[in-house]
Amino acid sequence: MERITEIDQLKRKAEEIRYDIVDMIAEAGSGHPGGSLSAADIGAVLFFNEMKYDPQNPEWKDRDKFILSKGHAAPLLYTLLAHAGYFERSELKTLRKYKSRLQGHPASYMLPGVEVSTGSLGQGLSISCGIAMAGKMDKKNYRVYTLLGDGELDEGQVWEAAMFATHKKLDNLCAIVDRNRLQIDGDTEQVMALEPLKAKWDAFGWHTILIDGHNISDILHAFEEFNTIRKKPTIILAKTVKGKGVSFMENIAGWHGKAPNKEELEQALKEIKARMHT
C-alpha cells in the first residue's frame, strides 16, 4: 500500500471513499450513511497515511490495528479496506446481501481486514485496550486506533476502558471520537449531554486533542502529536458534521440509518464527483 502524503490527494481519497459509501448503501437499500460520511476524512488519513499494514498479509503481526467501535459505520470500513486492496471494490455492492462477507455490521470471521466484530456499541475501546496491552507485554511497536461515535459515549463500558487505558499507560492507543453531535434520537446534548467532553477525558488522564475532523491537515497533525505522547493514551475529539459531503444529509439525524433513493443517490454522487474533480 502506497502512503499518501499530499493533502490534496488525501482530500480526493476521502471523496472517493464518500462516493463508494453512498453508492453501496443505495445498492443495499439500507445502511448508515450519516456516521460513515462524517468519519470519511479521518478514515482516509488513517488508512492512507498514518497506519502500517499489508493487505496481502492481513495477519501480519506487527501491523497497526484499527477497531471500528461504532460498527454501524461498516460502509466506511469496507470502503477503506477495498481501497486499501483487501478485496475488489466491486464487492462493495454486495453489502448487506445474503452470503456477502460485508455484513450489516462488521463480522471479523467473514472478512479479512476486519480485526474484530463490532455493532453492539461501547465495546471497541475495551477490545483496543486488550490489543494495546498485548503490544506492551510483547514489546511490539504496533499502534491501535479506535473510532468511536459520540452517542456511543453514553455506554458506561467506554469509561471503564478509559480508566484502564490510563492505569496501564497505554500510549500505543489512540481513540478518535467522531463528534458529529447527533445520535438516532437527536442532538447528543438533548438526548444525553456529553459536554464538557474534553474535561471528562482530561479528568480520566488522557492526552486530549481537539480538531476539525474534516480538516486533513488538522487530522495529520493530531496523529503526529499522538505519536510523540508517552505514558498515556491519546484521544482525538474530532468535530464533524453528520452526513458530511452530501448537502441534504448534513446535520440531519434522520440520515443516521437510511439509504438514499435513486434521485437522492444521483444528487449525492454529483456533489461528491464535483469535489473529486476540483
Add this chain to the structure above:
Amino acid sequence: MKTQDIKPIRDGYGNALLKLGETNPNVLVLDADLSTSTRTNWFGEKFPDRFIDVGIAEQNMVDIAAGLSLEGKIPFVTTYGVFVSGRAFDQLRNTVCYSQLNVKIVGSHGGISVGPDGGSHQAIEDIALMRILPSMTVVVPCDHFQAYKATMQLAKMKGPAYLRLAREATKAITNENSNFEIGKAQIVNEGEDCAIFFAGTIGSEVMKALELLHDKNIFPTIINIHTIKPIDKECIIKYAKKFGKLMTVEEHLQAGGLGSAIAEVLAENYPAKMKMLAIYDRFGESGKPDVLLDAFGLSARKICEQVEEFVKE
C-alpha cells in the same frame, strides 16, 4: 479419608493456572477484584506480569480479554459466574463468540451451595446463558481433580469456553489418574435400576445418595456429564434406551440447564421420560450450603427419595 479428597473445586483451577503459567507463556489471567476468592491470586503472585486485575468492571474485562486473544494470548477471565455470564453477556455474545475468539471464561461460585451470600451471588442461570451461545463450549467439572484437567485441556483447545466452578469444599469423585475428555461423559457407577446424570460438585451429594440407595437395594447407573456443550449424545441415547427413562441432578435452574440440554437430545432422538432435580423458577437465598441443598431438594437424602420414587414409577 485423605485430605486431598475434600477440597474446593476452585483450588484445582488455581493449581492448573500455576502449571499453565510455567508451561505456556501465552496464558494470562484476568480477574475483577475477586482474585482471592477465585484463587487467581495464586497465579497473580507468581506471574504478576501476566495477571491483570481490571477492578470491578466485568464488561471491560471480557472485551480486554477479547483484544488480548486477538494477539495470540490465551486469557482466562475469572469472576463469579453470576456476574460474568449475566453482566457481561453482550460482550460474550457480540464480541467473544461472534468473533470466535480464544477466550476462556471461568465462573466461580456456581449454584446455591455458595450459601450465605444469598441469591444475588448464586449463579443458577449461567449454564443456560452460556450454552445457548454459538461457538461456546461449556464444562462443569465435578471436583478439583477434574477442574485441574478441564483447565489444562481448555488452554489447549481453540475457541471460547465457559468453565463453571463452585465455592464449597466437596468430596472428590474422581482422582488424579481418572480419564477426562471434554465432550465425553464419564460413567461413575454402573447399575441396573435407572440412570442418573449429573454435572458439577452436586455429584458429591449424588454419590452420598448412592450409598443410601444401596441400603435400599437400588443400584443406579451414575454418569458425570461434565461437558454440557458439546453434549455426549451417544451416551445419553444409550442409557435412555437401556432404562427407558433418565434422571438429572444439577445445581441450576431447570430451565435451560443440564436437564434441558439432555431433554433436547432425547426429544429429537429417543423420547423418554425424565425427572429433573433442579431449581424450579426461583432464586436462591441465604443459608448454609447443606441447609439450602436440602431445602431445594438437592441433598443426598432428597435425591435418594426421588430416585426411589422414580424407580418405582
